[in-house]
Amino acid sequence: MGFMQKKVFRAGLSLLLAFWVGFCGFCQPALALSDEQKLVAQVWRIVNRTYLDETFNHQNWASVRQKALAKPLKDDQSAYSAIQNMLQSLDDPFTRFLNPEQYRSLQVNTSGELTGVGLQIALNAETGLLEVLAPIAGSPAEKAGIRPRDRILKIEGISTQKLTLDEAAAKMRGAIGSSVTLFMQRDKEEWQVQLVRDRIALNPVVAELRSFPQGKSIGYLRLTQFNANAPMELAHAISSLEKKGADAYILDLRNNPGGLLQAGVEIARLWLESGTIVYTVNRQGTQGSFEAFGPAMTRDPLVVLVNQGSASASEILAGALQDNGRATLVGETTFGKGLIQSLFELSDGSGLAVTIAKYETPNHRDINKLGIKPDKLISSEPITREQIGTEADVQYQAAIELLAKNSVVAGAA
Structure with a gap:
């Protein structure tokens, strides 16, 4: 969101x-x-x-x-x-x-840490079914093999069709060490899984400097969600990788369900010298836009990895970098959540999330329910967390190959 x-x-x-x-x-x-x-x-x-x-x-x-x-x-x-x-x-x-407890929980989710099974969820607007946007990296849900687009049919034997989004989320949260049973569906396959709740780390950035076949170096950055810390953490990571001599970057937004709009905008500004990042459109028409004003932290070549679990702020960032010609997108078509919600605090400490606008990419693409199509479409078989960014990761390997062909990385510039 x-x-x-x-x-x-x-x-x-x-x-x-x-x-x-x-x-x-x-x-x-x-x-x-x-x-x-x-x-x-x-x-x-x-x-x-x-x-x-x-x-x-x-x-x-x-x-x-x-x-x-x-x-x-x-x-x-x-x-x-x-x-x-x-x-x-x-x-x-x-x-x-959101009642007061749910409202406080949402504030924690976008700023700190929480305890639970580590699932980002949404209601499919067309089917009304509860779907997994993405499991949080390292969470009990991810370790159990739950994937984006999996459907949650029951929580503790209760049909999710009888639950609101927040009621479903509340039933999956709980004390560390306690368990919750989910009844899942993927395509026509159905199965039951018992998850043990744990503390979910919300540090959203993974950064590594990796060697490149031509003797160059690639900065690999994986962003798991757009919480309040994400822009600062990513800026620190880019700065560190620049000092270490990174020649090109891979920004991995796969299974990133989004978060704060402002975090997505600020991260786009880290990469863009100038240009529009996103247009917001309310019921009166174009409400405004967010712009990049430079300087970018790096002008090195950039490939962005996306898949069907990349949603919301991930799509804003990917669309901004694609439309401005700053990055090449590799992977699968994104989730397609092009609506923006604002959070209002109510008089009794409860909260209200309201869809106030939709957004369009710099080229005025409306991606709601459509998603963003990558420049290079590469489908991927499910891989484990440990296999992300390795030879077993075909989307990552495609990004490496693209950067290898780039004259700057290849040393021909």
Whole structure:
């Protein structure tokens, strides 16, 4: 999920509230609403002002508010249920309510560490099924052989069709050493797996200097997610590899499910001297763009590895580097999540994720549900984590071959 910086939208929320009060003098006074009703109304207002689809899934959004506030809301849970029912009418799995615990957990996921099985998950917008975006490197899920696009049919015997995205995630989190049983499906194969929860390391960067056949050196960088630390960690890694004499780079975004939009933008700026990185498009049309302003940390040749587990911010970065002619993309067509969510903190400490925009690459490609097609399409058989970036990794080997043909790396420049 690509979330913009929270403080920006806190300010935006204040403006929304001021607008509502200033232009709704004839409405029911705010003091007449209970705290629970205020929370529901707050969610309705945020969606009303920011949601990407101005038709609200072809329904009268004002009547949705009236219906949600018509019944007495006796406690937090009844308010949360009313909010969830209101949001479900939008038919958008990425616009969702997070109770205070879920909201705190999401903040940890984008900034620190967590305990669980290490799965990044999403609801397939077409099938409605719970799918694996990617297992986190070194996690119990990855060690068990779970792959991108695998479907999770049951968690502890409970059908995931009865669960929201956050309820499913909550059921897979838990104390270190405890176990959880998942019922999985891949194509027509179904199987059951028991995973033991562990601490999931969220250091997103792996960096190595590797020798090249022509006596040159390649900087191999693997980015596993776009959390708050990713831009700084990647900048440190590039700086270190430059000092060690790297002649070219491979940036591995395979199975990277995304994260913070701003992290993707900042990482693109590490590689680009100038040019547009991404356009954001809200319901009024093109809202704005993020630009690179240089200088880039390196101008050395770059190959980016992607696959069907590369999603969201990974696709923003890959699209920016491809459209600006900065990198050659190798691998498989990416996941195709071209929607941007903003995270709003609500009055009781809960949170609201709202799809506020879609994005387009610098060449105005809309990749939602389509993905980004690499310059060199190389399908890959499943490999273990230990085999990533080795001779057993055919996509990595294809990247090496491409760089070998490059005149700068070959020493012909």
